[in-house]
Amino acid sequence: MSLERIDKLLASTGRWSRKEVKQLLRQGRVLVNGRPAARPEEKADPEAGDILVDGERVACGGFVYVMLHKPAGLLSATEDPRQPTVMQLLPPPLRRRGLFPVGRLDKDTTGLLLLTDDGALAHALLSPKRHVDKVYLAQVEGRVDAQDAAALAGGLVLGGGLRCLPAGLEPLGDGSRCLVTLREGKYHQVKRMLAARGKPVLALKRLSMGPLTLDGKLEPGQWRYLTPFEVAQLKNPGARP
Numbered sequence: 001m002s003l004e005r006i007d008k009l010l011a012s013t014g015r016w017s018r019k020e021v022k023q024l025l026r027q028g029r030v031l032v033n034g035r036p037a038a039r040p041e042e043k044a045d046p047e048a049g050d051i052l053v054d055g056e057r058v059a060c061g062g063f064v065y066v067m068l069h070k071p072a073g074l075l076s077a078t079e080d081p082r083q084p085t086v087m088q089l090l091p092p093p094l095r096r097r098g099l100f101p102v103g104r105l106d107k108d109t110t111g112l113l114l115l116t117d118d119g120a121l122a123h124a125l126l127s128p129k130r131h132v133d134k135v136y137l138a139q140v141e142g143r144v145d146a147q148d149a150a151a152l153a154g155g156l157v158l159g160g161g162l163r164c165l166p167a168g169l170e171p172l173g174d175g176s177r178c179l180v181t182l183r184e185g186k187y188h189q190v191k192r193m194l195a196a197r198g199k200p201v202l203a204l205k206r207l208s209m210g211p212l213t214l215d216g217k218l219e220p221g222q223w224r225y226l227t228p229f230e231v232a233q234l235k236n237p238g239a240r241p
Helices: 006-012 018-026 119-126 146-153 189-196 228-235
Strands: 030-032 051-053 065-070 110-116 134-140 168-172 177-182 201-209 223-225
Touching: 006 018, 006 030, 006 051, 018 030, 065 228, 110 119, 119 228, 134 189, 146 168, 177 189, 189 201
Parallel strands: 110 201
Antiparallel strands: 030 051, 065 110, 065 223, 134 177, 134 201, 168 177
C-alpha cells in the first residue's frame, strides 16, 4: 500500500485545483475511510477507493474519462500552433492530466468526443478489428432515399478505389436529415460517402460511439466525467448496471 497526500490525490483527478481542494478540506467535505480529512498533508491510499467528496466516491488511482459535446470550430487535437483545440474547453488541472481525444471529429463536425488518458481503451475503441459502431446525424443537400441506403449497405467505393465497409443509413423526416452508422473511421468518411451519392453534407453531428451516447443535457462546449457504468460498458459492452 502506497500512501499519498490527500491534496495531491484530489488535484490529480483534474476536477479541482490545489486551492479548491484546500477549501473542500476546510469545509469538511472530504471523507477518508469515513472520517473528515482536515489537512492537505493527510495521506490516503489511492487504490483503496475510500475517498469521498460531498458523499461521492472519487477514483484517484485510475484513468480519467471525459465526455465532451464538441462544438464546431475546434480541432480534435491536444494542441495546435495555429488553431484552437477541444482541450481548451477543459479546466487547467484537467488539461495537465494528459488527456487526448479518442478518434477525431472534423473541425466543423459537432457531437460526442471521448477524452481520456487510457491508451489501452482508446486503442481498443479505434482498432479496425473491433468495428465499433459510430452513429452520426447528417443534414444533407437534397434528400436521401432507399437507393442511398442500399448503396451504403453494399459498401461504397470512393475515389481512388477506397472501399468502405457496409454502413447504415436511415432517412429522417423528409430525407434532408439521416442517421449514418459506420463501423470504421476513414478520413471524412460520412461526407465522402454522401457526396458520392450526390447528397453533400451541410452539417454533421456524432451521436454515439459504441455503447456511449452523447448526453442530451450537455450543450456544445460542455463536458462531464463518464459514470462508472459508462466506463464499464466501454471496456465490456455486455456490462449491466
